[in-house]
Amino acid sequence: MPSTFGIVDLFAGPGGLGEGFSSLARDGHAPFRIGISVEKEASAHRTLTLRAFLREYRARHGVLPKEFIDFHAGLASEPDWSAVDAEAWQHAVGEARALELGTGPAATAIDGAIATLKAKYDDTILIGGPPCQAYSLVGRVRSRGKVGYVPEEDARHYLFREYIRVLDKLRPAAFVMENVKGMLSSTVESRLVFEMLMEDLSSLGTGRDHHYELRAIRVEDGKASLREATRPSDFIVRSEAFGVPQRRHRVIIVGIRSDLGTRAAYAEIAVSPGARTVNDVIGNMPSLRSGISRGLDDAKSWRCEVTDAARLLAGIYKGKDDRALREAFRYVSRRMQEASPEVRAASWLPDGYATSNDELLQWLERPGLRAIAQHETRGHMASDLGRYLFAAVFGNVHGYSPKAADFPLALSPDHRNWHSGAFNDRFRVQLADEASTTVTSHISKDGHYFIHPDPLQCRSLTVREAARLQTFPDDYLFLGNRTQQYVQVGNAVPPFLARQFGSLLYAALA
Template sequence: MPATFGVIDLFAGPGGLGEGFASISDRGREPFDIGISVEKEASAHRTLTLRAFLREHRKQHGRLPEPFIDFHAGRISEPDWSVIDPTSWLVAKTEARALELGKPAAGLAIDETIARLQRKFDETILIGGPPCQAYSLVGRARAKGKVDYVPENDSRHYLFREYIRVLDRLRPAAFVMENVKGMLSSTVESRLVFEMLMEDLSSLGIGRGHFYELRAIRITDGKASLQEVVRPSDFVVRAEDFGVPQRRHRVIIVGIRSDIASGIGSASLKVSSGSRSVSDVIGNLPPLRAGLSRSPDSDHAWRDAVVSSAKQMAESFQNGVMPHLEGQFSELAKTFETMRVPPRSSSTLPRGYGTTNDPLLQWLENAELEAVAQHETRGHMSSDLGRYMFSATFGRLHGYSPKANEFPAEISPDHRNWHSGVFSDRFRVQIADQPSTTVTSHISKDGHYFIHPDAVQCRSLTVREAARLQTFPDDYLFLGNRTEQYVQVGNAVPPFLARQIAQLLHKVIG
């Protein structure tokens, strides 16, 4: 009988990496079984637990529970899952653990799980990645602004050592470690963090027999394989090369235990090739309008605001600056004056939902669902609606998001440094026929970096749109408030990418 692997998922977030592994089916059986997933942030842990519950319920009953369908559709408040299916809820509570790695309680729980998994499964797998804030370029830039910030005292730099501790204790058949590209250049005590990580990984097995073959995921002629590493940048995986509609580049290190590494050279996987775009995954979702912040919000007020902005820009472009845009905004003004105002939220399923032959949409859509969830807009200042409108129109015509120096003066923000270069892409539209830029937790802020490509909607992306760009299935609900939901989506590994990594790994060691 083929091997079954117990999985430990550390720093799990809302569960994107684990979702990819848990989704694999091989001849009617699931080779990867998540034994424990660890996440300290409360809302992400709630999401993780609900997903574990749904996964177990579906395994036992073949479909989603009816109360979840109603909750997903917004018809009822969240029910007590322990009453709906006590057995599946107990499994979920055992799997999804709210623990802070590096603390004694987490270490004890993980060590107990290691012993349990080693008794239950043929082999084990370790997946996950330490928090990226201290490694990322943005995180380091923000940290420099803190007067008392000392990198050596930032515990996040050293959380990968807890991953190493678990790896050494577990001795799994393989591991997958994911982090941001900034990890390659981050330094502590004048040493590269990545260099320290490689030393730790390479030292595993010394004096104990088996070591780990460290490999990078590379694509050649449409097939992914695990290859030897020449330079650190070889570990960078481009999500868009795997059919993810997002330019997301991350460091992914795969380690195979040396006693089972004989299959590395011959294993390959045909990836979900072909560039996928923003419109491929969010273009069929119901159109929405933004809310108005700092002023009374209503359909009438929204119409007045967008008509005024469109007319203002049409007049601005009559002066000879970008004259090709004048007609665009004149037409937009007419559209806004006569159109039916879209709602701020919609749960209406797209036409033909759940019947597509598109592999990516098949992954996202679930015919059991009766609604689209978490597709509602936030509020924006009326002045920002004009900037969103301009960015979307410019992006559609030029194929890129406008920089600060390409904004008309009439709608430029009154920032002292607007033309200094610091805010050059303060407003970034996602281009409809291209993969999106990297979805990050910053989407939880004002939304300026994640503008919808439709100028008529002139708004930032909803949680569901961001989740689709991250390739989370539509039945994946993010719990917590909306800000927390955005953070969870932005911090996750795209499950569609994780699934292909799991498939490749299974070919090597399965």
């Protein structure tokens, strides 16, 4: 019989890494089964638990429950999932745990799950990664701005040691640790965090039969393999190389238990082919208008605001060298009167939904759904609509997102340092014909870094559009309020990428 691996997923968030591994199938066999996934944030844990329930329900019945289809489509309130399938819900509650790693109760629960997994499966896999806020460049800048902040006292710097404690206890066949690139340069106590991490990982197995061989994932000639790293940057994985429509670069450390290292050295898989773009995954989504956060918010008022901004910008570029920009703004002004979107939310399925032969769209679009969920815009200040419009038009015309210096003075926000360079990327459009920039939790704040490429929509991305850029399938529902949903999406590992990690590990271990 094919091998089956039990998975321990730490710092799971809404479950992107686990979704990728658990979705893998080989000749009707699912080689990876999640035994326990751990997340402390309440809304992400709710999402994680619902997904665990749906996974188990589908394994039992072959389809998603009608109650979920209706809830997903907005046709019914959230049901009592235990009444839908008591055994599947009990399984989900046992799998998805709301625990704070690094505490005694979490250690007890995880150690109990480890004993169960070792008895149930052929071997195990550990996946996940500590919170990235302590390591990310943005997070470090914010932390330095806090009065009395002492890096050595920030517990987030040391949470990787809880991952290593579990690794030492579990002794899995392999592990996958994910984190931001900033981890390579973050320091604590005048030492690089990454150096401390590698020392701890290298020390595992001392005095035992087996240690862990640390590998980097390398992509060459359309194939991914596991190779020895010669420098820290070798551990950086570029998501776009795996067919993800996003330039998301993360540190991925793979450890293979030394008794399995020989086969792993020759493992390789074909990665998802071709560069994927923003338009590939959100280009067929229903068109929406943004809201107006202050003042009258209706389609007519919004259309007038955007039209006035387009006319103002066309006038600014009259007689200037950039004729293409002027004509583009004139075009938007005309089209706003003819075909501007009327609604802020839409759930209808695009034409040809779930019928594509494209690998990525087959992953995203799920048969049986009645609607697109969580495709609703937020409101923007009227003054920002002109900046969004300018960024989208500029991106379409010039093929790159404008910097602060590219904006006309009439659109300058009331920031004292607007032209100092500190706000150079304050407004960033996602280009339709390229992969997006990294989707981060900052998308929950104001949307300025995630402007939709279509000037006629003049808005930031919806939760569902961000989720598609992160390659979450359309039946993946994020629970909590909209801000919490954005945070969950931004903090996750793209499941389509994780699925290919799982495929590579299976080739290395099975």
